[in-house]
Amino acid sequence: xxxxxxxxxxxxxxxxxxxxxxxxxxxxxxxxxxxxxxxxxxxxxxxxxxxxxxxxxxxxxxxxxxxxxxxxxxxxxxxxxxxxxxxxxxxxxxxxxxxxxxxxxxxxxxxxxxx
Amino acid sequence: xxxxxxxxxxxxxxxxxxxxxxxxxxxxxxxxxxxxxxxxxxxxxxxxxxxxxxxxxxxxxxxxxxxxxxxxxxxxxxxxxxxxxxxxxxxxxxxxxxxxxxxxxxxxxxxxx
Numbered sequence: 001x002x003x004x005x006x007x008x009x010x011x012x013x014x015x016x017x018x019x020x021x022x023x024x025x026x027x028x029x030x031x032x033x034x035x036x037x038x039x040x041x042x043x044x045x046x047x048x049x050x051x052x053x054x055x056x057x058x059x060x061x062x063x064x065x066x067x068x069x070x071x072x073x074x075x076x077x078x079x080x081x082x083x084x085x086x087x088x089x090x091x092x093x094x095x096x097x098x099x100x101x102x103x104x105x106x107x108x109x110x111x112x113x114x115x
Numbered sequence: 116x117x118x119x120x121x122x123x124x125x126x127x128x129x130x131x132x133x134x135x136x137x138x139x140x141x142x143x144x145x146x147x148x149x150x151x152x153x154x155x156x157x158x159x160x161x162x163x164x165x166x167x168x169x170x171x172x173x174x175x176x177x178x179x180x181x182x183x184x185x186x187x188x189x190x191x192x193x194x195x196x197x198x199x200x201x202x203x204x205x206x207x208x209x210x211x212x213x214x215x216x217x218x219x220x221x222x223x224x225x226x227x228x
Contacts, residue, residue, distance in 0.1 A: 001202055004158075031214070040123070042204065043159070043218040050214060058215070098213035101147050105157035 002027045004107035006091050012113045013081055021076045021090030021110050031099030032074035033058070034066065036087040037109075049074055050097040052079065078100075081114045123202070125184045125223040134192040136203050141186060144210035150179060150190045153221070154201045161191070162203075192224075198225045 001010055013019055025032065033048040035058075045058030048098045049068040065077040074093075082113060089113050090106040128134050140148075146167040151159035165172045165179045167186075172179050178191040188205055204221035 033220075040220065041219040043206075045215060047216055078138045100208045100213050100215040101181065103149060103161045103164060105161065106214065108150075109156075 004091055004093055004105055006110050007109060008105040010111050014115050015082055016080050019081060023074045023107060024044040024072050029093035029095050030097040031094040033092045034076045034101060035090045037090060038087050044069050048065060048099060083114045086112060086114045123220050123223060127225045127227060128195050130197060130226055130228050134195045134224060136190045138188040138205035138219055139186060140142050140207050142209040143186060145207040146210050147208040148181060148188050149206045151193055152201045153203055165194060176185045197228055200224055
């Protein structure tokens with residue numbers, strides 16, 4: 001089944017403890033992106049990647065890192081999580097490198113609570 | 116209706132009625148628009164998209180209308196069913212970057228049996 005998967009789906013952690021949320025797609029998509037979704041603010045883009053080894057900042061990149069060493073994987077890294085990073089996170093992918101001009105397919109989400 | 120930037124509005128309809136969800140955008144350079152459905156506890160799911168060289172596009176039970184004159188987008192759902200209950204939001208590419216979609220905050224659709 002063609003899909004975007006994220007792990008873990010739920011995570012509770014403490015301030016300052018490094019964590020990684022994994023994202024993988026099996027559709028051979030060029031473009032991948034991370035979003036956070038907060039009440040009243042909608043989906044905001046954190047980082048995106050147009051292809052392997054090519055990443056760029058979105059609207060809210062502070063406190064996050066990403067890497068794209070392989071086409072299928074796009075992990076989101078929080079080096080030192082803080083409570084304001086408590087949110088619902090979504091990974092998405094699209095077929096071509098121009099993810100802003102075509103359908104993005106979303107993963108199921110990762111709910112993160114930082115204490 | 117919804118606008119990219121406003122609080123979440125709600126729409127309540129009876130099962131079998133048609134639903135219309137609205138979205139306003141501010142950038143006349145926006146050239147690609149997409150509607151997503153998000154059910155509780157799930158990721159956004161693609162419904163339908165439209166490019167700025169079109170005024171209307173139809174899918175299965177859904178129609179998207181684009182009025183570029185007033186910068187307005189709407190999603191029409193025919194014969195609304197309880198399974199259509201969800202948050203619906205529009206997204207646009209504002210023409211400034213091919214790598215970015217800007218998402219609205221969404222409209223909560225509730226279908227009453």
